[in-house]
Amino acid sequence: xxxxxxxxxxxxxxxxxxxxxxxxxxxxxxxxxxxxxxxxxxxxxxxxxxxxxxxxxxxxxxxxxxxxxxxxxxxxxxxxxxxxxxxxxxxxxxxxxxxxxxxxxxxxxxxxxxxxxxxxxxxxxxxxxxxxxxxxxxxxxxxxxxxxxxxxxxxxxxxxxxxxxxxxxxxxxxxxxxxxxxxxxxxxxxxxxxxxxxxxxxxxxxxxxxxxxxxxxxxxxxxxxxxxxxxxxxxxxxxxxxxxxxxxxxxxxxxxxxxxxxxxxxxxxxxxxxxxxxxx
Amino acid sequence: xxxxxxxxxxxxxxxxxxxxxxxxxxxxxxxxxxxxxxxxxxxxxxxxxxxxxxxxxxxxxxxxxxxxxxxxxxxxxxxxxxxxxxxxxxxxxxxxxxxxxxxxxxxxxxxxxxxxxxxxxxxxxxxxxxxxxxxxxxxxxxxxxxxxxxxxxxxxxxxxxxxxxxxxxxxxxxxxxxxxxxxxxxxxxxxxxxxxxxxxxxxxxxxxxxxxxxxxxxxxxxxxxxxxxxxxxxxxxxxxxxxxxxxxxxxxxxxxxxxxxxxxxxxxxxxxxxxxxxxx
Numbered sequence: 001x002x003x004x005x006x007x008x009x010x011x012x013x014x015x016x017x018x019x020x021x022x023x024x025x026x027x028x029x030x031x032x033x034x035x036x037x038x039x040x041x042x043x044x045x046x047x048x049x050x051x052x053x054x055x056x057x058x059x060x061x062x063x064x065x066x067x068x069x070x071x072x073x074x075x076x077x078x079x080x081x082x083x084x085x086x087x088x089x090x091x092x093x094x095x096x097x098x099x100x101x102x103x104x105x106x107x108x109x110x111x112x113x114x115x116x117x118x119x120x121x122x123x124x125x126x127x128x129x130x131x132x133x134x135x136x137x138x139x140x141x142x143x144x145x146x147x148x149x150x151x152x153x154x155x156x157x158x159x160x161x162x163x164x165x166x167x168x169x170x171x172x173x174x175x176x177x178x179x180x181x182x183x184x185x186x187x188x189x190x191x192x193x194x195x196x197x198x199x200x201x202x203x204x205x206x207x208x209x210x211x212x213x214x215x216x217x218x219x220x221x222x223x224x225x226x227x228x229x230x231x232x233x234x235x236x237x238x239x240x241x242x243x244x245x246x247x248x249x250x251x252x253x254x255x256x257x258x259x260x261x262x263x264x265x266x267x268x269x270x271x272x273x274x275x276x277x278x279x280x
Numbered sequence: 281x282x283x284x285x286x287x288x289x290x291x292x293x294x295x296x297x298x299x300x301x302x303x304x305x306x307x308x309x310x311x312x313x314x315x316x317x318x319x320x321x322x323x324x325x326x327x328x329x330x331x332x333x334x335x336x337x338x339x340x341x342x343x344x345x346x347x348x349x350x351x352x353x354x355x356x357x358x359x360x361x362x363x364x365x366x367x368x369x370x371x372x373x374x375x376x377x378x379x380x381x382x383x384x385x386x387x388x389x390x391x392x393x394x395x396x397x398x399x400x401x402x403x404x405x406x407x408x409x410x411x412x413x414x415x416x417x418x419x420x421x422x423x424x425x426x427x428x429x430x431x432x433x434x435x436x437x438x439x440x441x442x443x444x445x446x447x448x449x450x451x452x453x454x455x456x457x458x459x460x461x462x463x464x465x466x467x468x469x470x471x472x473x474x475x476x477x478x479x480x481x482x483x484x485x486x487x488x489x490x491x492x493x494x495x496x497x498x499x500x501x502x503x504x505x506x507x508x509x510x511x512x513x514x515x516x517x518x519x520x521x522x523x524x525x526x527x528x529x530x531x532x533x534x535x536x537x538x539x540x541x542x543x544x545x546x547x548x549x550x551x552x553x554x555x556x557x558x559x560x
Contacts, residue, residue, distance in 0.1 A: 010330040013293040050290040112430040139418040150392040
């Protein structure tokens with residue numbers, strides 16, 4: 001059944017948005033709507049323009065009869081700034097400070113409308129990178145990993161400290177926790193990650209960066225490549241064991257009495273938008 | 281700037297899809313597009329028809345000048361059946377069986393295209409229920425919780441066995457693991473869940489149901505109401521401690537030697553579509 005343009009526009013928008021980074025060919029669309037490729041091409045120009053004007057993301061179109069379109073999640077710098085400022089305001093709250101200078105963030109990392117934007121923001125940074133998988137550490141890194149994996153449309157894998165009997169054979173590494181200098185062990189199910197994968201490492205919170213560094217060495221054990229490291233929040237430390245990373249917010253607490261808190265934007269905007277470091 | 285219909289259709293689709301279950305008023309749309317409410321109403325009819333015809337979900341429209349529209353994720357029975365059969369085929373693989381009769385599922389629960397459909401399917405069941413939060417147990421329940429929380433557009437909370445210093449004050453309950461009859465403790469940060477919440481309990485895998493039952497009693501400690509319980513997979517057991525739940529797949533392994541596996545659809549389709557138990 002031939003479809004009307006208006007119906008095609010609605011369905012194509014859903015179809016492309018729910019399959020980020022995947023190329024959909026003109027042929028597929030022409031079949032789906034029983035319409036001429038020339039009409040589909042016109043539809044795609046409308047989508048492209050609206051996606052751009054409304055800050056939804058980029059629609060990459062490949063010309064010609066063998067061409068097609070691919071939706072690439074991308075957040076404009078203005079929206080990113082507004083979002084990061086919102087996060088700063090929400091976290092900048094003395095009641096979030098826990099004994100030892102820890103900060104309560106679990107509520108934010110359980111809210112879909114925040115996670116969706118975290119995912120879009122981190123996907124923006126790696127817009128020009130091939131990524132095969134996202135890696136994180138259990139438990140609180142999982143929501144961040146799932147959010148960005150969804151926008152990149154790749155699987156995510158969960159590294160654990162405790163060996164679970166439901167994971168099968170695992171690969172493990174020892175790592176030094178950056179802050180307390182204890183030696184710990186982290187492991188990942190062998191079956192989770194194909195060898196040679198290009199991996200983005202993410203976590204909810206980074207202090208010295210021991211966990212991130214541990215995950216990076218685990219990627220090495222799987223003969224993979226670390227594409228980058230990104231965290232939701234970073235804390236203040238005297239020395240960091242990870243050189244290159246991005247953070248959305250920076251949280252500073254007075255760990256001695258556990259009351260004061262100072263929250264500022266992390267290095268994301270500087271690293272990504274200002275230095276035009278979109279990894280291209 | 282007045283917008284063209286085609287541009288409005290594309291943007292409205294994205295706008296509604298990314299905010300499930302939220303009512304967007306005609307006034308909001310009229311302002312966003314500098315267009316008459318009558319034009320917006322016509323746009324919404326187009327969206328409603330296409331969402332329905334393409335199985336994207338339901339668009340609930342409230343008539344009149346004070347009205348608006350709300351996108352409700354809903355999966356048609358045919359798509360649900362196809363999806364569940366796909367899951368059955370993927371899990372029905374002897375190499376997934378681990379010693380002790382456990383089954384490796386982490387790869388599936390790390391794939392965005394699977395999680396998205398798990399979320400839509402579980403949201404379909406509770407289409408007519410008010411839900412304030414989704415609760416799950418760390419670590420492997422998290423992806424399921426996040427997926428359904430996104431479609432319901434409500435927060436999710438993570439119950440843990442180990443007390444973490446970054447969670448602040450917690451509420452805890454003891455529970456009996458159904459299979460091995462050990463007494464364990466699970467806890468949830470006080471700050472995560474407002475008292476009196478209506479909660480959907482989810483997990484990746486249920487054997488006897490001890491963890492699910494523990495979470496239900498934890499909801500009680502927060503003076504909340506359990507709206508339902510749903511799991512990705514259920515195993516075979518002689519006795520279950522939870523009476524009412526839904527599962528997408530049923531997994532049966534021969535735990536003595538750990539090789540044979542039989543996977544069948546869970547009770548979801550029977551409970552939800554056949555009994556028309558859409559909780560209305």
